[in-house]
Structures are given as C-alpha cells and as structure tokens.
Amino acid sequence: MTNIKIFRSRKNDADKSFSNMSTEFKKAILSGTGLILMFILFALLKPELFLAKTNLINITQQIVTYSILGYGLTFCLVCGGTDLSAGASMALAGIIVVKMLVAGAPLWLSIITALLVGFVSGVLNGISIEILGVVPFIATLGMQWVYRGLANVLVNGMPVYTTTIPSAEIQEQFYVLGGGRLPNGIPYSVLITAIYGIILAVILSKTRIGRQIYACGSNLEAAKLSGINAVGTRIFAYSVSGFSASICGILVASRLSSAQPTAGMGYEAEAIAAAVLGGVSNTGGEGNILNTIIGAMMMGILRNGLNLNGVSSYWQQAIIGFILVSACAVEARRHRQSV
Amino acid sequence: MGEELFRMEGISKSFPGVKALDNVSFSVNKGEVHGLVGENGAGKSTLMKIMSGVYSCDEGKIFIENQEVRIDSVSKAQQLGVSIIFQELNLAPHMSVADNIFIGRPIMKNGLIDDRRMFKEAQKILDKLGIDINAHAIVRTLSVAQQQMVEIAKAISRDCRILVLDEPTATLTEREIDQLFEIIRNLQADGIGMVYISHRMEELNRICERASVLRDGKYIGTVYLKEVTLDKLVNMIVGRPLEDKFPKYERKIGDIVLEARNIKRKNIVNVDRLFVRKGEILGISGLVGAGRTEIMRCIFGADKAESMEIFMDGKPIKIKNARQALAHGIGYATENRKFDGLALSLDVQYNINMAHLKQLSRFGFIDDKEGMRNAEEYIDKLKIKTPGLRQKVRNLSGGNQQKIVLSKWLCNDVRVLIVDEPTRGIDVGAKFEVYELFNRLSDQGVAIIMISSELPEILGMSDRVLVIHKGTINGELDARKTTQEEILYLAAGYNIMEGKPAPKLSIHSDMEVTSHD
Known part of the structure; x- marks a missing residue:
C-alpha cells in the first residue's frame, strides 16, 4: 500500500519537469551550461594553447584550490554564515606542515598536525560566532588576521622551502601529494579533491548534520524551535571550512615546494565567488557540493582563458568581480520573484 | 457624505495556491471613515496592499477622483496621496520624531539638513493634529500608541488624502483609543478619506458610517452600520451560522x-x-x-x-x-509560520521531517526512504495539497503550510x-x-x-x-x-x-x- 503511494508521488514529481526540479540542480544545469560555453569560447580563441595538455593540467590545479576551499565555504554559506579566514587558515596549515618536516618530524605527524590546526581554526571561528555572538563576517575577518599573523610569527614572515627538509626521501614523498601524477597524467591532488568532495557531498545531503545545516541556513529560528542543536551544527560547518582550508594549504605547499605566510591571500573571496557562481545561495539554505565544483571550474577556466588571451591580471580582477555581482543579482531577482 | 474620493473596481489577485481576491470593488468618499471587515484571510490586507502599491493586482482598475490611476509602487501610491499604517509600524526607532516624519525628504538648506526648521515643521504638524508629542523625542522611547500617531503625522505630512489604518487599536488601551479617534475625526474634518480595518464591532460603530465586507476574497456588500444588526453583519462576515x-x-x-x-x-x-x-x-x-x-x-x-x-x-x-x-x-507550532515555523526555501519532505531527524537517522545517516514515507503519511493524513514531496513550501498556500507545521510536530508523537x-x-x-x-x-x-x-x-x-x-x-x-x-x-x-x-x-x-x- 505505502509502496504504491510512494511510487505515485515520484511519478507526479517527474511530471512537473523543470519547474519543479530542486533549485540547486536547476542552477547546476544553468552554470554547467555557462561552463561549457566558456570552455568552447576559449578553445576557439586559442586552440593550441588552451587545449594543450600542460595547460589543462595547469587549470585543474587551479580548480583544486578553488574547489577545496569552496567546499568548506559551501558548508558555511549553506548554514547561513561565511568564512573570510579560509585563506589565512590555508597559509597557517602550509607553514605548520613544512616547518614540522624541516624540524625532522615524520610526514604523517606533520600532516595530521596541520589538519588539526585547520580544524581547530574552524572551531574557533564557530565559537566566536556562536558562543561569543560576533557576526560571521566580523568574526572570521578578525580571525583571518589572527591566523595570518600566527603564520607570519612562526616563520618570521619568510617563506620556508622544502629543500631544507633533512631527509631527501621525505622531501620527495611530500612533493608527490600536491605535485605527483598518475601514469595517465592526472594529478593526485585532483583525485584527492574528487574523493573529499564526494565525502562532503554525502555528509551534506545524506546525514543528519547535513540536514541540520540546511535547516539552520534556511530558517534559524524554525530550526532551533524544531529541537535542532543550532550552535553545534554551525560550529561543525565552520570546522569543515577550517579543515578544508588546511587540506588546501598542504597541497599548495607540496606543489610549490615551499610554504609562504602570504599564501592564499584573498583566496577566500575567490572561493566564495566560485560557490556563488555555481549556485550556492549567499543567503543560506540552498546549494550543494556539485554547485561549488562547477563554480570552481568556471573560475579556473575563466582565469586561465583570460591569461592566455593576454588580459592583464588587473582587468581579470575587474571582470571576475563584475561576473560575481551579476550572478548574485540574477539570484536576488529570482528570490524576489518567488517570495 | 462628501463626493467619491477613491474607487477600486473588479480587483483580482492570486498567489501561488490561493486566489486572494476575486473581482472585489470598493470605494471611499471624502471625509469618510470606511470600515473594512472580514475574517482573517478574507483578503482585507491584500486589498489594502494593492491600494498602497505593495502588491500589484492581476486584474482591475483604480480611480482617484474619477481619474484612472496605475499604482505600481509604494512611492507612486504616496505621490497619489495614499498611505497605509500597518500593525507593524515602520519607524526608525533610534531617530527623533521629526526625523521620522520627514524621513526620505528632509528639509534642506544649502545642501545640508535644516534641523531647526524641520523640528518646527514637525511640531506644527503634530500640534495641528492634536497629537501631544515632542518632535525632539526619540521614537524608541514612545509608547506604541504614540508611535502610531507619529506614523499618522508622517502620512499627513506627505499630503496624504487617503489613509488606511490596519487594526490600529489592536494594542491600544481604551484611553489611547479615544485619543486616536479624536485625531481621526480631525482628519475627517479636513476631507481625508480613511479605510479602517478592525475586528471590533463596537469600534466600527463608533467611528464608521459605512462598512464593506469581504469573505474568502470576495466582495460581499457594503452596509450602513446604523441600519444593520450585529447578527446580520456577523452573518455576512462569516457566511454561515457560527455553530x-x-x-x-x-x-x-x-x-x-x-x-x-x-x-x-x-x-x-x-x-x-x-x-x-x-x-x-x-x-x-x-x-x-x-x-x-x-x-x-x-x-x-x-x-x-x-x-x-x-x-x-x-x-x-x-x-x-x-x-x-x-x-x-511537547511540540510548539509557532504563531508566525514564515518567521520561525518553516524553512521556506526547503521542500515539503524536509520541513515535515525537520523535528524528526533524530528518529530518522542511523549512525548519523538519514534514512531517506523512511523520511519520504513519513512525509507521505502526513500529507495523506492531513490532506496536504502539494504537487510533490520536493515542492518548496514557499509555493504552498497558507493552509497547507500550516498543516506542514503541524505535521512536523505530530510525527513525533x-x-x-x-x-x-x-x-x-x-x-x-x-x-x-x-x-x-x-x-x-x-x-x-x-x-x-x-x-x-x-x-x-x-x-x-x-x-x-x-x-x-x-x-x-x-x-x-x-x-x-x-x-x-x-x-x-x-x-x-x-x-x-x-x-x-x-x-x-x-x-x-x-x-x-x-x-x-
């Protein structure tokens, strides 16, 4: 009996076609189309350069950074917050892992410590927002300086190079993480991004905490009154962001064979842009990992394509900013119409 | 009674899932206080929001002094002299009474705000209306009744000819109501037409001559309150015997x-x-x-x-x-569905299960099938009308939204x-x-x-x-x-x-x- 009912309703859902599809999915299709068009445009403009294998790998490496930071920001944005400290947490994690390796610590310990630091930085963001009551924008802006400052303090403002790691073997092992590739040329980091993305997508859509994140972002009051532990849920979202930032920091330090205290400066803004371009709502309650990946690809391809076509980095900034505001304006319009 | 000031003809308006107004007509004369009555959800507020430019109507015409007008925004309505005073007041609590009265169009001199003249002008308006409030007072420090009077002064300062009062007495004491009525009578003498929305029959009898009745989005009729018995009026409002x-x-x-x-x-x-x-x-x-x-x-x-x-x-x-x-x-279905009851941007299934996540999850993972089944069950039990489990609750009618709020609690026994x-x-x-x-x-x-x-x-x-x-x-x-x-x-x-x-x-x-x- 019940089975029949479920079947019937699913069929009804299917009948509703595009208009009744989940908003996230609709947006993913929209931004996905934009992505493909952008790809074709750049491929036509500079076929030899843009489609060259080295260039495509170059793009994917850029996308890896945007994606992993973007994952964390997706959690924050969906639960109605934001994380401006992601770029700084990323630099701090990079410094810690390389510093520890230079000091002779084993690879696994250094990585776990860096990840832990990232996680804790997220928890601290969450605490300052949820328990101390600072608004997310200001709290994470302030914590950005705290983490960036700590990163600078640890290395006295100077980069640390992996060539100073005592053991050549560990040097090589560490490099493989971010710079190594599979026999077919796909970087390991792409694999890590994909696997991590799948894990987070499952958490967001299939677990209790994931549902709570959506509920908090969509209507915090209603979520609290529904017996949801809003404080814990939101702290979790920030900790995912901090953790993601530290993964990103380790991969970038590995690929560049050095950790810079200035690494990831402004990346949080680009990761937010990627998430929002892909269809994550900047007002909370809507968006998923797929949206963010598509947005990250758009950002990566856009940057690379503009580079290849000789557009100066200053103009790139202006163009990306313009696209971001336009994308948000389109979303705001849709929101107004549906209310 | 004076000549006609304002007329709405054949107004219709639909929202997703509900026809809020269906071919409604309504008119107000100069110097009249016209009662607008009906049950909650009868369409009174929607009609007034169309009148004041908050919503635009799907069908229908609006005339002011027999000239057809298009009211497509709040500022357009204000230009035409239509102001509405909602139950929730729209004042800046940290600013002075004068600042609030002239908000958006302060009195300027050489490109700067001329505070002295502004306070003087504001006080003049307040005095003229017989409102005993100092224009320098900070709005936050005033009582609700006083704030309401500031709203009225604000409307009048904008040369308002048509004033809508949406349940103005809901939170006032008896003495404050008397003061408000005095002000309303002053405005009446100036030829301002007013629409007075209220549930309180004795108030309507005191202040209005005519009242129009809406029911389920339809226009039922206009009566002279002196000529109609309370029973008859209630019958028009409710549409069937109360029992x-x-x-x-x-x-x-x-x-x-x-x-x-x-x-x-x-x-x-x-x-x-x-x-x-x-x-x-x-x-x-x-x-x-x-x-x-x-x-x-x-x-x-x-x-x-x-x-x-x-x-x-x-x-x-x-x-x-x-x-x-x-x-x-213990479950608590709150007063304001949109504010703290529902996650409007999420779908039906999500909302029904929102207080039920613990029961639906095993090792932290949500059992989607069980969640769907649970939602199905309550859609069935409470006869919730929705195109599907994945429909956003924002797109459902108020009644169906309310049922979703209730199912959210009921599924927890x-x-x-x-x-x-x-x-x-x-x-x-x-x-x-x-x-x-x-x-x-x-x-x-x-x-x-x-x-x-x-x-x-x-x-x-x-x-x-x-x-x-x-x-x-x-x-x-x-x-x-x-x-x-x-x-x-x-x-x-x-x-x-x-x-x-x-x-x-x-x-x-x-x-x-x-x-x-």
Missing part, C-alpha cells in the same frame, strides 16, 4: 499531563500555575501583546525563564531548550501540542480541517494548548479558557459557559480596575466528559 464553523465533538478528559508553576520572565511573564489535561483543549485568550506567546515560549524552552517549575505526569522535569521540550513530548494562532491566514475550508484534526488528536489523548486571538475559535474549540492580561492569568473560564464579552472584559483587565478578582474554575467531575453540540 457550523466548528466540528461537533465529544471529549474525554483525563489526568493532568503538563503542569507549570511559578513562571517568571522579566516583567513580561508572571504565571503562578498553569496545567493541561490529557485530551483537553486549553484555549489561551488575551489581547495581542499580553504575553500569551511569551508564556508558551518559556514552557517550551525557547526563552529562558527566570524561574519555572515544570511537571510532566506529576513528575518534575527540566526544560532548558527546545530539544529537551521535544524529548518530553507529541503528548502536549502548543499551537499559536493555528488558523491565522488560512481559508475557511482549511480551518475546518485543522479543527477536525485537533479533535482527532484530543481523541487520541493529546493535550492541546491553543493560543488564539479569534474569540469564536476559542469558544468553539476549547474546553477551558485562560485569559491572559499583562503576562498573568486573569481568569479561568469554562468555554461552554462563557461569552466573548466576558473574555474581552477580562482580557482588557477591567475586573482589576473595578477591584474584582479573576474568575477561577473548581474542577468538577462533570468536566471530565464534555460535549459540544
């Missing part, structure tokens, strides 16, 4: 399930003892702002009470937050269900279904605490009624024996002025089985 609006039922009332003692929160809540029994519907009445919702929020753990003792089945329990309340089997204005903004048919649902729940032994501003609903549905006045219980009544007048008398606190005690019920054995028919 038929509430399903017949018989209740079996058991032992006390939930009891709260000594609830105190700031100076808002001060309740000695409150209890509800198994299978009972406890009506909570009182004026808006009397503290009804605040008491329930304390019991549910949504607000922190300074002191409170709670007993479930006679055993003391602790409720510090909504999670604990839920764990003890609550023993005590607190419902706050459960039928606000939903149509008559949906109301009846909600009442039937409450009866079924009480049959199953659920205790229901129902806060409501609609007296017929309180009388028609509850067994016992508590009247709240200034955060305390000012009367406990038997719903079968009391009247609307008695409840209003207690709600306004007149018994206190007259030095009479609040009535109390002694629980007789004949209360155990009650039957309304």
Whole structure:
C-alpha cells in the first residue's frame, strides 16, 4: 500500500519537469551550461594553447584550490554564515606542515598536525560566532588576521622551502601529494579533491548534520524551535571550512615546494565567488557540493582563458568581480520573484 | 457624505495556491471613515496592499477622483496621496520624531539638513493634529500608541488624502483609543478619506458610517452600520451560522499531563500555575501583546525563564531548550509560520521531517526512504495539497503550510501540542480541517494548548479558557459557559480596575466528559 503511494508521488514529481526540479540542480544545469560555453569560447580563441595538455593540467590545479576551499565555504554559506579566514587558515596549515618536516618530524605527524590546526581554526571561528555572538563576517575577518599573523610569527614572515627538509626521501614523498601524477597524467591532488568532495557531498545531503545545516541556513529560528542543536551544527560547518582550508594549504605547499605566510591571500573571496557562481545561495539554505565544483571550474577556466588571451591580471580582477555581482543579482531577482 | 474620493473596481489577485481576491470593488468618499471587515484571510490586507502599491493586482482598475490611476509602487501610491499604517509600524526607532516624519525628504538648506526648521515643521504638524508629542523625542522611547500617531503625522505630512489604518487599536488601551479617534475625526474634518480595518464591532460603530465586507476574497456588500444588526453583519462576515464553523465533538478528559508553576520572565511573564489535561483543549485568550506567546515560549524552552517549575505526569522535569521540550513530548507550532515555523526555501519532505531527524537517522545517516514515507503519511493524513514531496513550501498556500507545521510536530508523537494562532491566514475550508484534526488528536489523548486571538475559535474549540492580561492569568473560564464579552472584559483587565478578582474554575467531575453540540 505505502509502496504504491510512494511510487505515485515520484511519478507526479517527474511530471512537473523543470519547474519543479530542486533549485540547486536547476542552477547546476544553468552554470554547467555557462561552463561549457566558456570552455568552447576559449578553445576557439586559442586552440593550441588552451587545449594543450600542460595547460589543462595547469587549470585543474587551479580548480583544486578553488574547489577545496569552496567546499568548506559551501558548508558555511549553506548554514547561513561565511568564512573570510579560509585563506589565512590555508597559509597557517602550509607553514605548520613544512616547518614540522624541516624540524625532522615524520610526514604523517606533520600532516595530521596541520589538519588539526585547520580544524581547530574552524572551531574557533564557530565559537566566536556562536558562543561569543560576533557576526560571521566580523568574526572570521578578525580571525583571518589572527591566523595570518600566527603564520607570519612562526616563520618570521619568510617563506620556508622544502629543500631544507633533512631527509631527501621525505622531501620527495611530500612533493608527490600536491605535485605527483598518475601514469595517465592526472594529478593526485585532483583525485584527492574528487574523493573529499564526494565525502562532503554525502555528509551534506545524506546525514543528519547535513540536514541540520540546511535547516539552520534556511530558517534559524524554525530550526532551533524544531529541537535542532543550532550552535553545534554551525560550529561543525565552520570546522569543515577550517579543515578544508588546511587540506588546501598542504597541497599548495607540496606543489610549490615551499610554504609562504602570504599564501592564499584573498583566496577566500575567490572561493566564495566560485560557490556563488555555481549556485550556492549567499543567503543560506540552498546549494550543494556539485554547485561549488562547477563554480570552481568556471573560475579556473575563466582565469586561465583570460591569461592566455593576454588580459592583464588587473582587468581579470575587474571582470571576475563584475561576473560575481551579476550572478548574485540574477539570484536576488529570482528570490524576489518567488517570495 | 462628501463626493467619491477613491474607487477600486473588479480587483483580482492570486498567489501561488490561493486566489486572494476575486473581482472585489470598493470605494471611499471624502471625509469618510470606511470600515473594512472580514475574517482573517478574507483578503482585507491584500486589498489594502494593492491600494498602497505593495502588491500589484492581476486584474482591475483604480480611480482617484474619477481619474484612472496605475499604482505600481509604494512611492507612486504616496505621490497619489495614499498611505497605509500597518500593525507593524515602520519607524526608525533610534531617530527623533521629526526625523521620522520627514524621513526620505528632509528639509534642506544649502545642501545640508535644516534641523531647526524641520523640528518646527514637525511640531506644527503634530500640534495641528492634536497629537501631544515632542518632535525632539526619540521614537524608541514612545509608547506604541504614540508611535502610531507619529506614523499618522508622517502620512499627513506627505499630503496624504487617503489613509488606511490596519487594526490600529489592536494594542491600544481604551484611553489611547479615544485619543486616536479624536485625531481621526480631525482628519475627517479636513476631507481625508480613511479605510479602517478592525475586528471590533463596537469600534466600527463608533467611528464608521459605512462598512464593506469581504469573505474568502470576495466582495460581499457594503452596509450602513446604523441600519444593520450585529447578527446580520456577523452573518455576512462569516457566511454561515457560527455553530457550523466548528466540528461537533465529544471529549474525554483525563489526568493532568503538563503542569507549570511559578513562571517568571522579566516583567513580561508572571504565571503562578498553569496545567493541561490529557485530551483537553486549553484555549489561551488575551489581547495581542499580553504575553500569551511569551508564556508558551518559556514552557517550551525557547526563552529562558527566570524561574519555572515544570511537571510532566506529576513528575518534575527540566526544560532548558527546545530539544529537551521535544524529548518530553511537547511540540510548539509557532504563531508566525514564515518567521520561525518553516524553512521556506526547503521542500515539503524536509520541513515535515525537520523535528524528526533524530528518529530518522542511523549512525548519523538519514534514512531517506523512511523520511519520504513519513512525509507521505502526513500529507495523506492531513490532506496536504502539494504537487510533490520536493515542492518548496514557499509555493504552498497558507493552509497547507500550516498543516506542514503541524505535521512536523505530530510525527513525533507529541503528548502536549502548543499551537499559536493555528488558523491565522488560512481559508475557511482549511480551518475546518485543522479543527477536525485537533479533535482527532484530543481523541487520541493529546493535550492541546491553543493560543488564539479569534474569540469564536476559542469558544468553539476549547474546553477551558485562560485569559491572559499583562503576562498573568486573569481568569479561568469554562468555554461552554462563557461569552466573548466576558473574555474581552477580562482580557482588557477591567475586573482589576473595578477591584474584582479573576474568575477561577473548581474542577468538577462533570468536566471530565464534555460535549459540544
């Protein structure tokens, strides 16, 4: 009996076609189309350069950074917050892992410590927002300086190079993480991004905490009154962001064979842009990992394509900013119409 | 009566899932205070929002002094001299009265704001209207009634010719109402046409000559209040005899399930003892702002009470937050679905399961199939009309949204269900279904605490009624024996002025089985 009912309703859902599809999915299709068009445009403009294998790998490496930071920001944005400290947490994690390796610590310990630091930085963001009551924008802006400052303090403002790691073997092992590739040329980091993305997508859509994140972002009051532990849920979202930032920091330090205290400066803004371009709502309650990946690809391809076509980095900034505001304006319009 | 000032013809307006207005016509003369009456959800507010440019109508024409006009924005409406004063006031609380009156178009001199002239002008307007407020006062420090008068002054300063007052007296005291009426009469003498929305019949009789009735989005008629009996008017508003609006039922009332003692929160809540029994519907009445919702929020753990003792089945329990309340089997369907009841951007299935996540998850993972099944079950049980489980609740009608709020709690097998204005903004048919649902729940032994501003609903549905006045219980009544007048008398606190005690019920054995028919 019940089975029949479920079947019937699913069929009804299917009948509703595009208009009744989940908003996230609709947006993913929209931004996905934009992505493909952008790809074709750049491929036509500079076929030899843009489609060259080295260039495509170059793009994917850029996308890896945007994606992993973007994952964390997706959690924050969906639960109605934001994380401006992601770029700084990323630099701090990079410094810690390389510093520890230079000091002779084993690879696994250094990585776990860096990840832990990232996680804790997220928890601290969450605490300052949820328990101390600072608004997310200001709290994470302030914590950005705290983490960036700590990163600078640890290395006295100077980069640390992996060539100073005592053991050549560990040097090589560490490099493989971010710079190594599979026999077919796909970087390991792409694999890590994909696997991590799948894990987070499952958490967001299939677990209790994931549902709570959506509920908090969509209507915090209603979520609290529904017996949801809003404080814990939101702290979790920030900790995912901090953790993601530290993964990103380790991969970038590995690929560049050095950790810079200035690494990831402004990346949080680009990761937010990627998430929002892909269809994550900047007002909370809507968006998923797929949206963010598509947005990250758009950002990566856009940057690379503009580079290849000789557009100066200053103009790139202006163009990306313009696209971001336009994308948000389109979303705001849709929101107004549906209310 | 003067000549016609304003006319709306054939106005229709639809929202997703509801036809809010269907071919409604309405007119106001110069210097007239025209009553607009109808039940909640009859379309009064929608009509007035169209008049003042908040919404645009799907069909229909609007005329001012026989000239057809297009009102497509609030600023356009203001240019045409139409202003509306909502129940929720639109003032900047940190600014002065004068700043608020001239907000958006301050008086300038050499490119700077001319404060001195602005205060003088503001004071002139206030004095002319007979409003005794200093233009320098900060709005935050004024009473609600005074703030309302500032709103009126603001409208008048914009050369308003048509003023809409949406339930202006809902939160005012008797003396403040007198002052407001005096101001309204001054405006009348200046030839300003007013629309007066109110539920209170005696007020309409005092201030209006004519009233128009809306029901279920349709125009029912316009009457001269002196020529019509109250019964006739109520009949026009309700559309059927009152008795038929509430399903017949018989209740079996058991032992006390939930009891709260000594609830105190700031100076808002001060309740000695409150209890509800198994299978009972406890009506909570009182004026808006009397503290009804605040008491329930304390019991549910949504607000922190300074002191409170709670007993479930006679055993003391602790409720510090909504999670604990839920764990003890208490549910709370809030007053404002959009503000704290629903996650509008999420779908039906998500919302129904929102308070049910713990039961649906195993090792942290949500059992989607079970969630879908649960949502299906309640869509079926409560006859929720939705195109699918994945429909965003934003796109559903008020009645269906309300049912989703209720299912959110019902799927947790609550023993005590607190419902706050459960039928606000939903149509008559949906109301009846909600009442039937409450009866079924009480049959199953659920205790229901129902806060409501609609007296017929309180009388028609509850067994016992508590009247709240200034955060305390000012009367406990038997719903079968009391009247609307008695409840209003207690709600306004007149018994206190007259030095009479609040009535109390002694629980007789004949209360155990009650039957309304």
